[in-house]
Amino acid sequence: MPYKLFDVSKPIPERKEHTYVKHCNDPEDCIPKCNSKTIPGSMTERGCAFAGAKGVITGAIKDVAHVVHSPIGCTMYGYGSKRYPTTTELPDGSEFPVKDFNIKYIIGTDLQESDVVFGGMKKLRQAVLETNKEFPFVNAIYLYATCTTGLIGDDMDAVAKEMEEELGKPVIAFNAPGFAGSTQSKGHQIGNDTLFAKIVGTTEPPATTPYDINFIGEYNIDGDLWLLKEYFNEIGINILSTFTGDCCHNELGWMHRAKLSVVRCQRSSTYIAKMIEEKYGVPYIKTDFFSTEYCAENLRTVAKFFGLEDKAEEVIAKRMAKVGPELDFYREKLTGKKVFIFSGGPKSYHLSIPLHNELGLETTGVSSMFEHEDGFEKMKDRVKEGALVIDDPNTLELEELIEDYDIDLILGGVKEKYLVHKLGIPSLLIHSYENGPYMGFEGFLNLARDMYSAIYNPVWNILEFQETEDPDVADVTGEVAEEVEK
């Protein structure tokens, strides 16, 4: 039977379809059921569509004011919670006056009971005007619908249009109320659709080169983008627009002028790459920059498109010389360790093979909060016989699998991290990282180092009180014992 029902989920047998156990001979379409509604009453890791739109897609843009049309909660939770650093550099050479503006500021309409009864559009208009007064230097103002405004039916697009005319700068509404779709993935899609419909094709870049790419679905988590950008620059490839890490509003407008779209986060942003290809004929490729192998392979692919293969080889060789020896050390330490990847989406298929090939780890299983079928197919393809592939795992299932499977490290989010520790297992934050960036050559080394320090944290050897002292020296590195034997 390729599907597994956790004991803890016996009262909700429909969960069985969501947990697949890899069997190599299974037909291709054997994957967990996914992208469907969560069973009510679960402790799910999933978020809402608002989180997908503001939290993931637009929250990384540096020169935009974000106005959340909501009771105060959604505004508070959209405030500085993602690790999306930005610079002040703008593509025309000018400087945006505030560094990390996207992390520092959030605006909310703070809807009250009377607004729920009489509508909140007046308040939204006022908030837009006040935002523009407070931050006159922003290049656009984005408005976000939430559950409340979705339910009371405020016409956000009308307010956006009216305000755009009045202020003479772009005002864009994102209609992704929290209840839309079954996961935050719906918010990603609405974010893509809205940015494509409202911005792409509306501006022209200050300059173009024959080597221009759109770097799509790269949000600069903990500085990922800045690392990858170095590689592209050294190869001679120019990132004309990033969607949306450390980017500015205007640069999204000239995405139609790139020669190639390079899609990094395939779940959250393939949508816009496709739409740009269909409308403007810019081809796109899906890529992966986790690990040295994937990073090298994908740099080669992108470089080849522009005939810059030699340059790519130089960059790869230089970086490998830099990180190779240290990676060898971690490989030796991590070989045979078992890891479970609890990711939001694509990291579950990005990481399983490189963790094995490059660091010797075994992937006991992978899961995802919001992946769709195509992502689960990749997840399944890239794990070994017997590995678990789970859609939308809940807390109880997490407990059971930690008890039943031999796991040395869990890669997950803040919601899982501390529970996992209580069960006696180390964990590592994989959504926004611990000591990142984790992408690219140097990033993979950071990841290896963080995995090593999590697994080899001396605390795991002294978890419980021992009645009698252990006569052996605690063997943390494996080296002490060998020395003694010699």
Add this chain to the structure above:
Amino acid sequence: MSCVNLIEKERNAIINPLKTCQPLGAMYAVTGIRRAVPLVHGSQGCSTFVRYSLSRHFREPSEIAVTSLHEDAAVFGGRRNLIEGLQNVAIRLNPSLIGVITTCSSEIIGDDIIGFIKTAKKELAEKIGEEKTEKIKIVPINTPSFVETHLKGYDNAVKALIDHIAEPSEPNEKINIIPGMVNPGDIREIKHILGLMDIEGIVLTDISDPFDSPLRPSATELKPYYPKGGTTVEEIVDSANSTGTISLTKYAGSGAVSLEKKYNVPVELGPIPIGVQNTDQFLRNLKKLTGQDVTDDILDERGLLIDSMADLSSRYLHDRTVAIYGDPEITAGMARFVGELGMVPQLVLTGASNKEFVPDIGKVAKETGVEIDTMVGGDLRQMEVYLKDNPVDLLIGSSDGRLIAKEAEIPLVRIGFPVYDRVGYHRHPIVGYNGGIHLIDLITNTVLENYYEHQHWKLQQ
């Protein structure tokens, strides 16, 4: 001149909020009950964002279930979601109590929570039997997100728990404590004080262990994981029989008032025992309600705080200006303590719009002889702009002011919620005399680091 100088926010929009919506307060309160599960009737963001917020502050698990409302529920109501959700939580997690916490969406949809709970119980009884079903308390907690703040949600939750569960029987000679939204370290300090006065307490609710729980796999309740500790349902039942209730915050006194009205349990509301005089008042309240004496051990602890103040205040802290921001009760308590330290509470700012805050600050102004700039219903942007023209020596408040502090080059002493960019703050009390000692050390060391270090010879004793 000593008075409150109210500074109005000159805009309607909130920029960088100092408050969140009601459900968080309710989820926090329910987590403080032994083997209880908060079940949020709303979108997944309503549970996920709160779990994220609580986990990053306490660095602890925050296990919250959700009914996952989607478009169909928005149109047809969330009836099936809640009924199924309740049964799934009841059967899979075998809790002592489920707190059904509403949100903006379920309130706007107008779901009949009480009716749905009845149906769910009926269906549940058919599945697991009457007896088992009856053992699981299901408490509806209305927390419309568009009314007031997280504190109101906490207040509503505590009141709902009391109203649905407390039952009078024999007097128990215990004292009920409603701690407000404080840290594990604070509740432990309150329990320590009760211990020194030989008073038994019922903490409504006690998050001290659930949000600061030992890592001991061999002694941990698993599948489902329930953290150690928390107030038992039996204790909440028994709260109707206590000799009195002290709410450490007047902003969450509804439950206490309800106990007084229904069961004649006398009540004292606030002030939060931050600093010397507020803690003195807390002890007097305890004595008044229980008749127990303030013991020598406690007075010695008071003496240790007074000793630190005598040693440190005038030498390092006198006349230094402070801006304090956060929840109203904690902000007012800190302002008073800062005054006791000889410092100047130049600005106080709270995100809540509760008017009771102003007289509290008026009292501090009178005591300190200082005109206190006061922002009620304010936000962090207001403080940021204010500080440009009116700098202070020290900021006291949550991590959300960290970037303002950095930019303005003003040191920040972290208290309140959330603190996520430093560690350990949830463990140490700010209430009671011990909390005072912890705070004066924290404040003085911050002053030494920032205002003395460049002339290091001044730091030679």
